[in-house]
Amino acid sequence: MAKLHPDLENKEFWYKDITLIPNRLPDFERDGVDLTTNFTKRIILKTPFVSAPMDTVTEAEMAILMALMGGIGVIHYNFLTIDEQIQEVEKVKRFGAGFVFNPVVLSPLNTIRDVYNINEKCGFFSCPITEDGTLSSKLMGIVTHRDVRYRNDMGTKLKEIMTPREKLIVAEKKDTVNKNDLEAANKILKEKNLDTLPIIDEKERVVALVTDSDMRKNEQFPLATKNENKQLRVFIAAESRIELAKERIKKAFEAEVDGIIIDASVVFKEQLEIAKWVKENFPNLEVVLGNVDSAQMVEKIIKEGPQYCDALRVGIGPGAACITQQELGTGRAQASAVLDCALAAKKLEPKYGFMPVIADGGIKILDEIGRDVQKPGDITKALALGAQTVMMGGLLAGLDESPGEKEFDYGESRMVKIYRGMGSLAAMEKRGAFRYGIEKAKIKVPEGKVIRVPYRGSGYDFLPNLIAGVKQSLQKQGFRNIKELQEGADIRPI
Numbered sequence: 001m002a003k004l005h006p007d008l009e010n011k012e013f014w015y016k017d018i019t020l021i022p023n024r025l026p027d028f029e030r031d032g033v034d035l036t037t038n039f040t041k042r043i044i045l046k047t048p049f050v051s052a053p054m055d056t057v058t059e060a061e062m063a064i065l066m067a068l069m070g071g072i073g074v075i076h077y078n079f080l081t082i083d084e085q086i087q088e089v090e091k092v093k094r095f096g097a098g099f100v101f102n103p104v105v106l107s108p109l110n111t112i113r114d115v116y117n118i119n120e121k122c123g124f125f126s127c128p129i130t131e132d133g134t135l136s137s138k139l140m141g142i143v144t145h146r147d148v149r150y151r152n153d154m155g156t157k158l159k160e161i162m163t164p165r166e167k168l169i170v171a172e173k174k175d176t177v178n179k180n181d182l183e184a185a186n187k188i189l190k191e192k193n194l195d196t197l198p199i200i201d202e203k204e205r206v207v208a209l210v211t212d213s214d215m216r217k218n219e220q221f222p223l224a225t226k227n228e229n230k231q232l233r234v235f236i237a238a239e240s241r242i243e244l245a246k247e248r249i250k251k252a253f254e255a256e257v258d259g260i261i262i263d264a265s266v267v268f269k270e271q272l273e274i275a276k277w278v279k280e281n282f283p284n285l286e287v288v289l290g291n292v293d294s295a296q297m298v299e300k301i302i303k304e305g306p307q308y309c310d311a312l313r314v315g316i317g318p319g320a321a322c323i324t325q326q327e328l329g330t331g332r333a334q335a336s337a338v339l340d341c342a343l344a345a346k347k348l349e350p351k352y353g354f355m356p357v358i359a360d361g362g363i364k365i366l367d368e369i370g371r372d373v374q375k376p377g378d379i380t381k382a383l384a385l386g387a388q389t390v391m392m393g394g395l396l397a398g399l400d401e402s403p404g405e406k407e408f409d410y411g412e413s414r415m416v417k418i419y420r421g422m423g424s425l426a427a428m429e430k431r432g433a434f435r436y437g438i439e440k441a442k443i444k445v446p447e448g449k450v451i452r453v454p455y456r457g458s459g460y461d462f463l464p465n466l467i468a469g470v471k472q473s474l475q476k477q478g479f480r481n482i483k484e485l486q487e488g489a490d491i492r493p494i
């Protein structure tokens with residue numbers, strides 16, 4: 001483990017209270033730093049960033065950004081219905097996939113309006129046309145963006161405008177999907193200069209699609225977090241209430257989610273029951289439990305069921321929109337919480353196996369005029385203290401990809417976005433109260449507030465800078481990767 005200065009032992013400290021002393025002579029470039037890490041036991045990220053399951057932070061757009069940048073997004077559950085959350089998962093899964101299985105299809109009698117409706121809901125135009133508009137009937141043609149982009153005649157039937165089967169280039173399932181050979185399909189796309197390539201079986205039924213835009217997206221983001229089928233990975237959060245969680249998790253599994261964060265401000269015992277149910281029914285889903293903030297909590301969870309938990313989320317009340325510590329007098333300085341939990345997990349590793357730690361919340365610092373600014377250094381500190389990844393809310397809420405519109409704050413003369421704690425009264429009007437175990441209570445004591453965070457523009461510009469900052473911080477200290485940082489960091493009080 002890292003070297004902790006004796007003055008820090010038995011003290012409570014935040015990220016701002018410590019510094020990492022460089023005492024090596026680095027002999028490599030910043031790009032020589034590799035940030036590859038475990039998000040969960042089985043899911044590896046090339047960037048140690050996770051976006052928080054909060055309704056002003058992570059829906060599909062943020063989850064896509066995070067996964068393309070090598071991190072991962074966790075979709076919140078503060079929607080009115082479970083299906084609304086699942087639709088966000090589907091949007092991520094459909095984005096830039098390799099083979100798009102279960103593609104949306106239409107019939108020759110559908111109209112141009114139906115194609116526009118699909119674009120609004122799912123974000124794409126290309127649709128194979130089949131005899132009866134389902135995947136069980138024969139392919140009749142295809143409609144792509146090119147066919148509809150200048151059309152105003154919304155009522156025209158697709159049979160009038162589709163490229164018919166006899167003019168279509170298709171690939172056979174046996175040559176592509178059966179061999180899991182995406183390259184073969186992409187080669188046809190390139191050589192024939194196609195937008196979309198349908199893949200059919202021996203009965204002429206569509207089994208998958210491959211698209212040019214997906215192929216280019218896959219080439220453009222080399223760090224992207226993907227499954228074996230080149231689909232972006234995504235997690236959802238679920239309530240710590242078993243009956244509700246069961247329904248949500250079943251639907252999320254069908255939408256091919258990669259894992260579940262069972263969400264609560266303080267880990268409930270019921271979480272273990274849910275985790276066990278998930279592992280018994282869907283062994284391929286990864287399960288994250290939390291939140292915890294002490295070695296005792298970590299030990300209890302790991303000893304009760306190491307096989308039911310794939311990562312622990314650490315942090316009680318350190319978040320930018322949290323008021324738990326001020327209001328309820330409970331919670332913990334985040335740097336101490338991360339260190340204590342990571343040490344406990346490490347101690348139990350020889351007997352119970354590896355347990356990744358997610359440092360959740362508190363990645364922010366005030367600059368000299370009192371504004372929130374991003375500091376990659378806080379992230380490096382969390383990693384040095386033993387976290388494998390860092391979960392962020394407030395830092396990402398100001399990006400274009402978070403839900404909600406930017407607005408002008410006349411008082412501060414700057415653009416801002418609204419960021420709200422899930423324990424704020426506003427968020428608890430929907431499902432936020434589940435996180436605090438008070439959904440049935442008449443009196444709701446808020447544990448979060450609504451704040452404004454600086455508007456930070458596009459995440460596609462912001463995150464590469466943040467990644468470069470973390471790499472530079474490791475390079476300065478002479479560490480090539482997170483493991484070296486965790487073994488060699490020299491942590492001292494400021």
Ligand code: XMP
Pocket residue numbers: 052053054265291315316317318319320321322323324325360361362363364391392393394395420421422423424447448449
């Ligand atoms: P940051 O600092 O990145 O923190 O904005 C994000 C994390 O804050 C937690 N969270 C809350 N904690 N009351 C709390 O005590 C709240 O209302 C609240 N909302 C979110 C959550 O763990 C998130 O990942």
